[in-house]
Amino acid sequence: MLKIEKLSASYGKKQVLFDISAVIERGKFTAIIGRNGSGKSTLLSCIASLHSYSGKITLGGRDISSISRRERAKALSFLPQNLPITPFTVAETVAFGREPYTDLTGKLSDLDKKAVCRAIEQCGIAHLSDKRLGEISGGERQMAYLAMMMAQNAAILLLDEPTTYMDAPNARELLSALTLARDGGKTVLAVMHDLTQAIKYADNVILLDSGRPVFSGSRDAILQSGEIERVMGVESHRLADGQYVFL
Ligand code: ADP
DSSP: OEEEEEEEEEETTEEEEEEEEEEEOTTOEEEEEESTTSSHHHHHHHHTTSSOOEEEEEETTEEGGGSOHHHHHHHEEEEOSSOOOOSSBHHHHHHHTTGGGSOTTOOOOHHHHHHHHHHHHHTTOGGGTTSBGGGSOHHHHHHHHHHHHHHHTOSEEEEESTTTTOOHHHHHHHHHHHHHHHHTTOEEEEEOSOHHHHHHHOSEEEEEETTEEEEEEEHHHHHHHTHHHHHHTOOEEEOTTSOEEEO
16 A cells, blocks of 8 residues: 655745645555646656655555665556657567566566566557657557556556547557556556546546645545536536546
8 A cells, every 4th residue: 555644845945745645545546636737747756756755655554765766666667747769669668667677687587578578468569569669659659668667567557647648549548458457456546637537447536736635535436526626627527328528
């Protein structure tokens, strides 16, 4: 279980996160939602140990700041919003996910190679394996990095707006891959700007408003609370198939 206690964070003198406490349930898909600038990415960066904060984040009771970088990489993986276009191929990129498991030579064991192949299959990008990241589309690149994350095989997957550059079919594929990972026991924590997707795929939701958590709980509870409508300034509509859209 990932626990956030009284977390605050700033950029210089500007405080952007205020006293956030939340529990991220193990084996569940949790979406972080909120308006632009509400602090979603900063919160995820704090959890990924990429932004300084006051307060405490614990993983299974251990303060994450006391866990070594290598151990942390086995427990927690992070997919940022802006993914670099490197000269590497898709297969090479996915293999980087095994870094926490290899020795100093970086040589992949048979187990590592299997994990790389499995991740490539899981993300449906086998046909792109030998392509360089600069030769594929933004959405395909996102799937390649998702496969890198799958190869890393951490218990917790942190993703910052993972479907931003994707068309609807690719977004569906990525979210299905995350759902499968969740079903396999992974904990998924994703910043999501698309409310319809968030409500469709997430078990739990954290809603931020100006750096404060105004809601943290189950998908059904947030739908009942009316907080999405109030904070995001949208109307929700339940369609005949049970899905929600927010306009
Ligand atoms: P969100 O992900 O919800 O859009 P962010 O976490 O990116 O929000 O930003 C929260 C606040 O922090 C915003 O007011 C934003 O302008 C500010 N901010 C984000 N990144 C920086 C930065 N590098 N330097 C200064 N302020 C920043």
